[in-house]
Amino acid sequence: MSADKSVDALSAAVRAFAQEREWGTYHDPKNLVMALAAEVGELAALLRWVPNSESDRFAAVPSSRQQLANEIGDVGIVLFSLCDRLGIDLRQAIEDKLRLNAANYPADIARGHAERPEAPNCELATPESAVDAAADFGVDIDQLRASLKLTPEERIARLDENAEFVRELRRVNPTTGCRRS
Protein backbone atom coordinates (compact mmCIF):
# COMPACT_ATOMS: atom_id res chain seq x y z
CA MET A 1 0.00 0.00 0.00
CA SER A 2 1.45 3.36 -0.98
CA ALA A 3 2.26 5.87 1.73
CA ASP A 4 0.27 8.61 -0.02
CA LYS A 5 -2.95 6.65 -0.45
CA SER A 6 -5.79 9.08 0.12
CA VAL A 7 -8.39 8.83 2.85
CA ASP A 8 -11.04 8.38 0.16
CA ALA A 9 -9.13 5.51 -1.44
CA LEU A 10 -8.63 3.81 1.91
CA SER A 11 -12.30 4.21 2.74
CA ALA A 12 -13.24 2.72 -0.62
CA ALA A 13 -10.91 -0.23 -0.05
CA VAL A 14 -12.47 -0.94 3.35
CA ARG A 15 -15.96 -0.68 1.83
CA ALA A 16 -15.06 -3.05 -1.02
CA PHE A 17 -13.63 -5.59 1.43
CA ALA A 18 -16.90 -5.71 3.39
CA GLN A 19 -19.06 -5.70 0.25
CA GLU A 20 -17.22 -8.68 -1.22
CA ARG A 21 -18.09 -10.61 1.92
CA GLU A 22 -21.66 -9.26 2.15
CA TRP A 23 -21.07 -8.01 5.68
CA GLY A 24 -23.34 -4.97 5.27
CA THR A 25 -26.14 -6.55 7.26
CA TYR A 26 -23.84 -6.84 10.27
CA HIS A 27 -22.42 -3.35 9.91
CA ASP A 28 -25.18 -1.31 11.49
CA PRO A 29 -23.99 1.65 13.56
CA LYS A 30 -24.45 -0.08 16.91
CA ASN A 31 -22.46 -3.14 15.89
CA LEU A 32 -19.72 -1.02 14.41
CA VAL A 33 -19.38 1.09 17.54
CA MET A 34 -19.18 -2.12 19.59
CA ALA A 35 -16.56 -3.45 17.19
CA LEU A 36 -14.61 -0.22 17.44
CA ALA A 37 -14.61 -0.39 21.23
CA ALA A 38 -13.53 -4.04 21.05
CA GLU A 39 -10.62 -3.26 18.74
CA VAL A 40 -9.51 -0.36 20.95
CA GLY A 41 -9.70 -2.83 23.83
CA GLU A 42 -7.41 -5.23 21.97
CA LEU A 43 -4.99 -2.36 21.40
CA ALA A 44 -5.15 -1.37 25.06
CA ALA A 45 -4.63 -4.98 26.15
CA LEU A 46 -1.20 -5.00 24.52
CA LEU A 47 -0.06 -2.20 26.84
CA ARG A 48 -2.20 -3.09 29.85
CA TRP A 49 0.55 -4.17 32.24
CA VAL A 50 3.43 -2.30 30.68
CA PRO A 51 4.66 0.39 33.08
CA ASN A 52 4.20 3.91 31.72
CA SER A 53 7.92 4.48 31.89
CA GLU A 54 8.48 1.38 29.72
CA SER A 55 5.72 1.86 27.15
CA ASP A 56 7.83 3.74 24.59
CA ARG A 57 10.53 1.09 24.80
CA PHE A 58 7.93 -1.71 24.58
CA ALA A 59 6.36 -0.15 21.49
CA ALA A 60 9.75 0.03 19.78
CA VAL A 61 10.37 -3.72 20.05
CA PRO A 62 9.66 -5.07 16.55
CA SER A 63 7.30 -7.83 17.67
CA SER A 64 5.34 -5.44 19.91
CA ARG A 65 5.32 -2.80 17.22
CA GLN A 66 3.83 -5.27 14.76
CA GLN A 67 1.10 -6.27 17.21
CA LEU A 68 0.30 -2.61 17.89
CA ALA A 69 0.20 -1.88 14.16
CA ASN A 70 -2.18 -4.80 13.60
CA GLU A 71 -4.62 -3.54 16.20
CA ILE A 72 -4.30 0.06 15.04
CA GLY A 73 -5.14 -1.23 11.57
CA ASP A 74 -8.25 -2.92 12.94
CA VAL A 75 -9.28 0.28 14.72
CA GLY A 76 -8.84 2.23 11.50
CA ILE A 77 -10.78 -0.27 9.41
CA VAL A 78 -13.75 -0.26 11.77
CA LEU A 79 -13.62 3.53 12.08
CA PHE A 80 -13.74 3.87 8.28
CA SER A 81 -16.63 1.39 8.18
CA LEU A 82 -18.53 3.35 10.82
CA CYS A 83 -18.01 6.67 9.03
CA ASP A 84 -19.10 5.05 5.76
CA ARG A 85 -22.28 3.70 7.32
CA LEU A 86 -23.09 7.01 9.00
CA GLY A 87 -22.23 9.09 5.95
CA ILE A 88 -19.71 11.06 7.98
CA ASP A 89 -16.63 12.39 6.21
CA LEU A 90 -13.81 11.35 8.55
CA ARG A 91 -11.40 13.99 7.27
CA GLN A 92 -14.03 16.72 7.71
CA ALA A 93 -14.95 15.43 11.17
CA ILE A 94 -11.30 15.57 12.25
CA GLU A 95 -10.80 19.05 10.79
CA ASP A 96 -13.97 20.33 12.49
CA LYS A 97 -13.03 18.80 15.83
CA LEU A 98 -9.49 20.15 15.68
CA ARG A 99 -10.96 23.62 15.20
CA LEU A 100 -13.29 23.14 18.19
CA ASN A 101 -10.45 21.72 20.29
CA ALA A 102 -8.32 24.73 19.42
CA ALA A 103 -11.07 26.93 20.87
CA ASN A 104 -11.39 24.76 23.98
CA TYR A 105 -7.65 24.36 24.52
CA PRO A 106 -5.95 27.65 23.64
CA ALA A 107 -2.27 26.78 23.23
CA ASP A 108 -0.99 29.58 25.45
CA ILE A 109 -3.18 28.38 28.32
CA ALA A 110 -3.21 24.62 27.75
CA ARG A 111 0.51 24.26 27.07
CA GLY A 112 2.01 21.86 29.59
CA HIS A 113 -1.38 21.04 31.20
CA ALA A 114 -3.12 17.74 30.46
CA GLU A 115 -6.44 18.81 31.92
CA ARG A 116 -8.92 20.93 30.03
CA PRO A 117 -8.60 24.62 30.80
CA GLU A 118 -11.49 25.97 32.80
CA ALA A 119 -13.93 26.71 30.04
CA PRO A 120 -16.81 29.13 29.73
CA ASN A 121 -18.98 26.24 28.57
CA CYS A 122 -18.80 24.82 32.09
CA GLU A 123 -20.88 26.68 34.63
CA LEU A 124 -20.46 30.39 34.27
CA ALA A 125 -23.15 31.20 36.76
CA THR A 126 -21.66 29.94 39.98
CA PRO A 127 -18.21 31.45 40.45
CA GLU A 128 -18.17 34.99 41.67
CA SER A 129 -14.76 35.32 40.08
CA ALA A 130 -16.29 34.73 36.65
CA VAL A 131 -18.96 37.36 37.22
CA ASP A 132 -16.33 39.80 38.44
CA ALA A 133 -14.12 39.05 35.46
CA ALA A 134 -17.06 39.58 33.11
CA ALA A 135 -17.66 42.98 34.62
CA ASP A 136 -13.98 43.84 34.29
CA PHE A 137 -14.06 42.94 30.61
CA GLY A 138 -17.43 44.55 29.92
CA VAL A 139 -18.98 41.24 28.92
CA ASP A 140 -22.68 40.47 29.26
CA ILE A 141 -22.43 37.22 31.18
CA ASP A 142 -26.09 36.32 30.62
CA GLN A 143 -25.60 36.63 26.88
CA LEU A 144 -22.45 34.57 27.02
CA ARG A 145 -24.14 31.93 29.18
CA ALA A 146 -26.94 31.72 26.58
CA SER A 147 -24.32 30.81 24.00
CA LEU A 148 -23.92 27.42 25.71
CA LYS A 149 -27.08 26.29 23.94
CA LEU A 150 -25.74 27.13 20.50
CA THR A 151 -24.16 24.75 18.03
CA PRO A 152 -20.37 24.37 18.28
CA GLU A 153 -19.92 26.61 15.23
CA GLU A 154 -22.14 29.31 16.69
CA ARG A 155 -20.51 28.93 20.06
CA ILE A 156 -17.03 29.45 18.65
CA ALA A 157 -18.23 32.57 16.87
CA ARG A 158 -19.80 33.89 20.05
CA LEU A 159 -16.71 33.12 22.11
CA ASP A 160 -14.56 34.78 19.47
CA GLU A 161 -16.54 37.97 20.01
CA ASN A 162 -15.44 37.90 23.64
CA ALA A 163 -12.06 36.31 23.09
CA GLU A 164 -10.16 38.42 25.58
CA PHE A 165 -12.61 37.72 28.38
CA VAL A 166 -12.87 34.04 27.48
CA ARG A 167 -9.12 33.67 27.68
CA GLU A 168 -9.12 35.34 31.06
CA LEU A 169 -12.00 33.19 32.28
CA ARG A 170 -10.23 30.00 31.28
CA ARG A 171 -7.49 30.87 33.70
CA VAL A 172 -9.95 30.90 36.60
CA ASN A 173 -10.86 27.71 38.44
CA PRO A 174 -14.63 28.08 38.97
CA THR A 175 -14.49 26.16 42.25
CA THR A 176 -11.51 27.75 43.91
CA GLY A 177 -11.42 31.05 42.10
CA CYS A 178 -7.67 30.49 41.69
CA ARG A 179 -6.15 31.84 38.54
CA ARG A 180 -3.75 29.83 36.44
CA SER A 181 -0.64 31.77 35.58
Ligand SMILES: [Mg+2]
Ligand atom coordinates in the same frame (compact mmCIF):
# COMPACT_ATOMS: atom_id res chain seq x y z
MG1 LIG B 1 -8.01 -6.78 16.47
